[in-house]
Amino acid sequence: MARQHEEVRVGAVVIAATVVFLTALVFVGGVNLFRKKKVTYTTYFKFAGGLEAGSFVRFGGLKVGTVHSAEIDPEDSTRIRVRLLVAGGTPIRRNSKARISSLGFLGENYVEVSPGTRDTALLPPGREIPSVEIVQLADVFSNVNNITVNANKLVNDLDDRFLVLADNTNQVLKNVNAVVGPENQQHLTAALANADALLAESRPRVNKTLANLEKASNKFGPTLDNANATITQTKTLAGNLDAVVVENRKQIQDTLIRLHQTLTDAQRLMAAVDDTLESNRANLDETLENIRVSSQNLKEFTDTIKQRPFSLIRVKTQKDRAPRFGK
Numbered sequence: 001m002a003r004q005h006e007e008v009r010v011g012a013v014v015i016a017a018t019v020v021f022l023t024a025l026v027f028v029g030g031v032n033l034f035r036k037k038k039v040t041y042t043t044y045f046k047f048a049g050g051l052e053a054g055s056f057v058r059f060g061g062l063k064v065g066t067v068h069s070a071e072i073d074p075e076d077s078t079r080i081r082v083r084l085l086v087a088g089g090t091p092i093r094r095n096s097k098a099r100i101s102s103l104g105f106l107g108e109n110y111v112e113v114s115p116g117t118r119d120t121a122l123l124p125p126g127r128e129i130p131s132v133e134i135v136q137l138a139d140v141f142s143n144v145n146n147i148t149v150n151a152n153k154l155v156n157d158l159d160d161r162f163l164v165l166a167d168n169t170n171q172v173l174k175n176v177n178a179v180v181g182p183e184n185q186q187h188l189t190a191a192l193a194n195a196d197a198l199l200a201e202s203r204p205r206v207n208k209t210l211a212n213l214e215k216a217s218n219k220f221g222p223t224l225d226n227a228n229a230t231i232t233q234t235k236t237l238a239g240n241l242d243a244v245v246v247e248n249r250k251q252i253q254d255t256l257i258r259l260h261q262t263l264t265d266a267q268r269l270m271a272a273v274d275d276t277l278e279s280n281r282a283n284l285d286e287t288l289e290n291i292r293v294s295s296q297n298l299k300e301f302t303d304t305i306k307q308r309p310f311s312l313i314r315v316k317t318q319k320d321r322a323p324r325f326g327k
Helices: 002-027 137-179 182-244 249-279 281-307
Strands: 038-045 056-059 062-072 080-087 098-102 109-113
Touching (some): 080 109, 182 249, 182 281
Parallel strands (some): 056 109
Antiparallel strands (some): 038 080
């Protein structure tokens, strides 16, 4: 009786171990114990991520098959051809995507097939499932490292440029303060006062000279008009001289007399202009000399400020150049 109980117990343990073993083969090992229908699909990756025959294939997170093979594509050696063996009836659609994923940070990689959209047609078995490449962690770290290096370089460059800009700004402020200092302002004010005084002193003479020139120009106007009229008449007479020389001898004589008188008037007017210019020549020369000396003084002072802005502080200011005429 005791022997029979022991045999029953041993048989129960064997049966239980067999059931557990078969269950492990089906759910863990992926063994198609009941010979369910399997279909194949193909997908391609640039980076296989450690996939090999036997790796799981999941559809929407559910295990539906395994990787049948993973090898270099004989038609294109830059990609990996992965053949998938999935359960028949899996609703893989034309817009489904295959990507390499993992359950957890340290889990093994598997192929994840997205469900796609409901209104899209199913993808027939044996066709290619479009793939989505994964981003490698090493590439992410490399990009982050490059961004950090570039950011540090940019910050260093900005620091250097800000320092240079600050130095230049300080130097400009020092130069401006030196140029607009009290001593330079006094020198500049004195130079401008001298220039104003010189211009005020020369203004009456210049006005007088300009008035004389205006009078002379007014006298030139009628003379030029008479000369133009005379020239016109002379051309007309020259054209008709052969035809009218005999019949209009008296008129020609009168015209010549008037022409002589006009030339005489022009000579007298020119003599008057020469006398006017001669009488005002000294004033005109003196005025022009004063203007020239003033312009020279202003030019030298401007060149000194541009080339040596601090020379007004360290060097004694030269006396203004006195004109050759006048005080």
